[in-house]
Amino acid sequence: MSAGSPWGITLLVLTFLCSCGSPLATNIGRKGDFITAFGGTTLGPKYRDPHISYGLDPISERYVVHVPDSYAGDVPYGLVVFIDADEVVSQVPDGWASVLDARQVLFVAPENGGNDQDNNRRMGLAVLGALEMMKRYRIDASRVYVVGYSGGARMAGMLGFYQPDVFHGTIQNCGADFYRQVPTVYAASWVSTTGQPYGTFQATEEEIVQAKRVRFVLVTGTNDFRRGNILDIFNGGFAKEGFKAKLFDVPGMQHTTCRGDILSAALDFIESASQH
Numbered sequence: 001m002s003a004g005s006p007w008g009i010t011l012l013v014l015t016f017l018c019s020c021g022s023p024l025a026t027n028i029g030r031k032g033d034f035i036t037a038f039g040g041t042t043l044g045p046k047y048r049d050p051h052i053s054y055g056l057d058p059i060s061e062r063y064v065v066h067v068p069d070s071y072a073g074d075v076p077y078g079l080v081v082f083i084d085a086d087e088v089v090s091q092v093p094d095g096w097a098s099v100l101d102a103r104q105v106l107f108v109a110p111e112n113g114g115n116d117q118d119n120n121r122r123m124g125l126a127v128l129g130a131l132e133m134m135k136r137y138r139i140d141a142s143r144v145y146v147v148g149y150s151g152g153a154r155m156a157g158m159l160g161f162y163q164p165d166v167f168h169g170t171i172q173n174c175g176a177d178f179y180r181q182v183p184t185v186y187a188a189s190w191v192s193t194t195g196q197p198y199g200t201f202q203a204t205e206e207e208i209v210q211a212k213r214v215r216f217v218l219v220t221g222t223n224d225f226r227r228g229n230i231l232d233i234f235n236g237g238f239a240k241e242g243f244k245a246k247l248f249d250v251p252g253m254q255h256t257t258c259r260g261d262i263l264s265a266a267l268d269f270i271e272s273a274s275q276h
Contacts, residue, residue: 029136031067033091035111038063038132045127049162049207053124063129064089066097066107067137078105078143079133081126081167083152087114093149095260103267105143108133115151122155123162130166145169145270149257150226153219154201160214161207169215169270171263174226174255176218179203182236186228199229216245217266221253 030036038058048054071077080100082089089109092100100107110125130144146167148156153175160170161179177199184190192198203211216238220230231249238245246269248262258266 029067030065031069031071033064033066035062035064037061038128038136040135045131045163045166047163047165051120051123051158051162051202052127053118053120054127056121056124056128058128058132061125061128062111063132064091064107064109064111065133066092066100068101068104068106070101070104071106071137073138075104076138076140076143078103078145079130079137079139080105080107081130081133081144081146082107082109083113083122083126083146083148083155084109085115085150085152087112087116093257096257096263099260099264099267103264105267106133106137106139113152119155119158122152123159126155126159127163127166142168143271145171145267147171147173147263148175149173150175150255157216158201160216161201161203161211164210164214167214169217169267171217171219171266171270172230173219173258174221174224174230176226176230176233177201178233178237179208180237182232182240184232185235186231188228190229199233212243214244215270216243217248217269218245219248219250219253219258219262219266221250221255221258223252223254225255 037060040058044054089111092107108129110129113122113125126146133139144167146156146159153172154177156170157172157177159167179201181200190198218230218234220227234245234247248266250258250262
């Protein structure tokens with residue numbers, strides 16, 4: 001990525017805003033678990049992808065936030081932005097909070113961003129949540145990741161292509177897409193639960209090139225009804241095309257959010273890869 005490209009410029013801007021000397025970095029926010037609406041003017045990314053809605057009002061949108069008790073603002077923490085399949089997110093998924101706390105990672109999840117919403121709005125909510133948290137907390141810009149469950153996992157994967165200047169890793173939990181059709185080996189159907197085509201999205205050559213810098217994790221399980229699709233997308237898509245990607249196929253796991261130890265292992269892969 002060259003510093004003169006739109007992606008490089010954005011990364012430099014975000015890194016500057018979240019650096020140790022930035023006034024925003026000293027804005028220590030509330031800790032614990034709470035629901036909030038962000039106010040003020042949003043820091044929009046320099047690169048704006050046509051698939052994402054950037055005009056959402058931070059005053060009217062509500063987010064679930066988890067900030068580890070250890071956060072003091074003296075060192076930068078990571079950030080996980082979570083996109084659920086449901087409209088209402090009441091808390092951090094079971095077993096995740098202790099993992100996030102141990103790894104010094106904050107958590108934010110939009111409400112009213114479930115499968116019934118348009119894709120561009122759902123991805124816009126994720127970008128908005130990331131940037132608003134970066135305004136209020138001292139966040140390491142290189143440790144901002146997007147995680148999704150089911151339909152939300154598909155949004156997380158797309159953001160690895162559409163907004164890789166903000167999200168440097170994705171975890172796609174029980175859902176996945178790729179920018180082209182992949183060979184069918186395990187999948188029983190390529191139709192969604194609403195009768196729509198499943199498994200593909202559009203991406204430009206530039207978006208594909210930039211996504212090669214992102215770390216992708218796909219999570220499924222032997223009892224996940226989307227397992228076949230995810231295996232095919234990983235093997236015939238991400239792995240075949242040389243993406244930095246890892247698959248977790250968890251014995252006995254159903255179509256649900258993964259356990260904390262799987263989340264931790266996924267973050268291990270993302271953060272170890274980012275150091276090379």
